[in-house]
Amino acid sequence: MEERLGIAGSGAIACGLAATAAQHGEVLLWARSERSADRARGMVSKWCGKLSEEPIADRVTIVSTLEELAGATFLVEAVAEDHATKAGVLSELGRHSNGTAVLATTTSSLSVAELARETGKADRFVGLHVFNPVPKMDLIELAYAPEAVDEVRARARDLCGALGKTAVEVPDIAGFVVNRLLFPYLFSAVDLLEETGMDPAAIDRCMQLGAGHPMGPLALLDYVGLDVSKAIGEAIGTKVPARVEALVAAGDLGKKTGRGFIDWTK
Template identity: 60%
Template sequence: MSERLAIAGSGAIACGLAAVAATRGEVTVLARSDSSCERATAKVHSICERLGTAVNGNVTVSRDAHVLRDATFVVEAIVEDPHAKAAFWEDLDAHVAGDAILATTTSSLPVSDLAQASGHPERFVGLHVFNPVPKMDLVELAFPPEASPTTKQRARDLCTALGKTAVEVPDTPGFVVNRLLFPFLFEAVRLMERTELSAEAIDTCMQLGAGHPMGPLALLDLVGLDVSAAIGRTIDADVPATIDRLIAEGALGRKTGRGFHTY
């Protein structure tokens, strides 16, 4: 990997991407707090162990933004909230090299808006990786109109170095995968609401009858019901009442131990 990669965030996407990158070279993870640093360190190490490679020495986790100064490619992977992301990019400029590529892992927000917030749209890219990062080969690349040819090529080259397949997609809410996927996932929830079928029954039907590796309700749990609802509203899809009810109960899916299924 020719880029010196830095990733801001401590969630599943950030840690999964860091672990994959660590199999190719050194990577820095920027977390918000001491507790986030501890969680990110443990999570990245755990993923590295599952990958069967001794790459933990390639990962530096810190809460000090100064660790970004040597990065040539900075990836923001924080909460899917436009205000939080915009604030991150507005505050970052003093800590990043003038020729670094700036990327966001947003799954649904307008890349052009975040590019403008960064102050450097010519060096900006939407780098939508999928969870779990070590297993999912696709990266959706979305560029603002100002993105330079060099930015586009370096983004493609990074995906290749990480062993991913990059597809350039339009900067439209949800890009391609989520724009097509989430209406289907929400229809599975509405079917459950109408028929009182169990989550297990619906997921089994789609796994065995349609060849899906994971049922739609289990997939919503994996993504996180809060994140799923946010994506749904961004792409103007109707979010089922059951999802809002589970979110209000604190049942967000796998990350809280309960969603449509119990973990």
């Protein structure tokens, strides 16, 4: 891998991306707190152990300030799916990055052009939408601000290839392609659940066995995170079901909290 990846974030996407990249080179990962850093070490180590028999987790260096990512040639923001949160991190990354570094966001639904402007370097910016779990998912959607130069587009495609991923360039529209098509379907499963009173597992089983889906829609919402799913739905203009709103309000966000449509503690 020709790029040295610097990742701002310590959640599932950030850690999955770090573990994937560690198969091919050195990685820097920023965590906001020591608690986040400890959790990130565990997630990175777990994924790296699944991906290689070699101690590739040692290639991931966790840092505590965004300034420490300045040595990276490809800087990726991977924090919460909220414009203000992402904008704050991207603005700081823009200040610390050198003149040749590429800046990127892993947003799944927000405007790439608007986030690009927060960096002050829109010509060197790319939307790098990876999918969770990153080590297993082949696709990366690439979206650009109008100012993006050809060199940045080429480096983004080359990075995807080096990570063993398939890059598809998509328009900078809310939800890009996958989420724009996927979430209306996922939310329709919630509506069906409410209309029929079916067991969530039964709906999921129907779509797995009848439609060949690897995961049912309700389990997938839980896996994505119901808070993230709500944010995506709002961004793409799809009505968020009341059941999703209620679960988020209760703090039942899916797999990451142990409970959502499914009880993940069992």
